[in-house]
Amino acid sequence: MSLLEICQWLQDTDVGTQIRESIFFFPIIEGTHVLALGVSVGAVLWWDLRLLGFTMRDKPISQMQSNIFKWMMPGFVVMMITGVLLFWCQAAKAYNSIFFRIKVIALILAGINILYFHLKTQKGQSEWDTAGIPPTSARMAGLFSILLWAIIIAAGRLMAYTF
Amino acid sequence: MFPIHALRPLFEWAEDTWLGMIIRSHQYPFAVIEVVHLFGLTLLLGGVFLMSLRLFGFIMRDMPVSQVAKQLGWISFIGLVILVTTGLSLFASEAAKCYANDMYWYKMSFFFPAVIFHFTVYRKVTRSANPHPLTRGLTGFLALFLWFGVAVFGRAIGYF
Numbered sequence: 001m002s003l004l005e006i007c008q009w010l011q012d013t014d015v016g017t018q019i020r021e022s023i024f025f026f027p028i029i030e031g032t033h034v035l036a037l038g039v040s041v042g043a044v045l046w047w048d049l050r051l052l053g054f055t056m057r058d059k060p061i062s063q064m065q066s067n068i069f070k071w072m073m074p075g076f077v078v079m080m081i082t083g084v085l086l087f088w089c090q091a092a093k094a095y096n097s098i099f100f101r102i103k104v105i106a107l108i109l110a111g112i113n114i115l116y117f118h119l120k121t122q123k124g125q126s127e128w129d130t131a132g133i134p135p136t137s138a139r140m141a142g143l144f145s146i147l148l149w150a151i152i153i154a155a156g157r158l159m160a161y162t163f
Numbered sequence: 164m165f166p167i168h169a170l171r172p173l174f175e176w177a178e179d180t181w182l183g184m185i186i187r188s189h190q191y192p193f194a195v196i197e198v199v200h201l202f203g204l205t206l207l208l209g210g211v212f213l214m215s216l217r218l219f220g221f222i223m224r225d226m227p228v229s230q231v232a233k234q235l236g237w238i239s240f241i242g243l244v245i246l247v248t249t250g251l252s253l254f255a256s257e258a259a260k261c262y263a264n265d266m267y268w269y270k271m272s273f274f275f276p277a278v279i280f281h282f283t284v285y286r287k288v289t290r291s292a293n294p295h296p297l298t299r300g301l302t303g304f305l306a307l308f309l310w311f312g313v314a315v316f317g318r319a320i321g322y323f
Contacts, residue, residue: 027319027322030318031315031318031319034201034204034314034318035208035311035314035315035318037201037204037205037208037209038204038205038207038208038209038211038212038311038314039208039209039212041205041209042205042206042207042208042209042210042212042213043209043212043213045205045206045209045238046209046210046213046235046238049235049238055234055235056234056235059223059226067222067223068213068222071212071213071216071221071222150202153198153201153202153205154198154201157194157197157198157201158194158198161194
């Protein structure tokens with residue numbers, strides 16, 4: 001089966017159809033997806049700005065992380081759940097949209113950026129944890145995060161125009 | 164209660180501005196302005212969310228409230244500036260639709276109190292080093308309630 005056929009099948013399932021055609025569920029799921037932006041990306045922005053050395057320079061990075069992450073993660077979980085449901089009910093339409101494809105690629109890149117930072121860059125963190133301006137690799141992680149999330153948000157919004 | 168008929172001339176005027184007409188004339192401007200509006204939303208809501216967490220005493224307790232606000236309050240402010248400029252542009256391009264849409268009126272019912280609150284009580288509380296816990300809690304709650312209220316009805320506009 002081609003990817004498109006799989007997406008079409010997904011879209012046509014009972015669950016997919018129910019969500020898509022409901023006057024109630026779809027708006028709530030989509031509305032939650034947009035509003036959770038503040039609780040997820042909006043929060044990660046503070047973290048990225050710390051990584052870039054733009055703000056809170058006298059606060060250790062590890063402290064910033066432990067402060068923000070536990071509140072930010074539920075936001076991202078909500079984004080993922082609502083995102084999966086939104087995709088589920090219009091999988092074929094999404095598949096055919098160039099903006100959706102851009103969004104997925106950007107999401108994957110954002111994931112790689114996060115993994116690289118946590119698995120590689122953070123290994124040496126004890127040396128620069130209290131540095132006002134962290135080393136280049138950390139700053140790049142912050143910069144890429146901001147850029148990629150901006151692309152993800154833009155592509156996400158523009159997707160709807162192609163449906 | 165809504166729409167407020169006395170304000171109708173304002174909407175008619177807005178709809179006929181050069182700005183409104185330019186945005187309506189092509190397909191792209193509205194979409195792009197809406198995307199930027201979303202960026203502003205992310206900045207504002209993110210800032211209000213985290214600032215409220217500090218006001219509740221859930222994060223960054225080692226840093227005085229005023230210091231957290233000083234270091235990061237500018238993010239919310241930029242977000243608000245972006246939201247207002249893009250918001251006015253979006254409004255100008257479809258003022259008539261807004262007039263007829265209850266959700267728009269509910270959004271504004273939250274927006275104006277939110278702005279007034281933001282530049283009075285919220286500013287005062289977040290600028291003091293050690294506000295009373297009750298004050299902090301109430302301020303944080305109101306900020307979240309008002310701004311997320313704006314966001315909910317803002318999103319609802321598209322559904323009605």
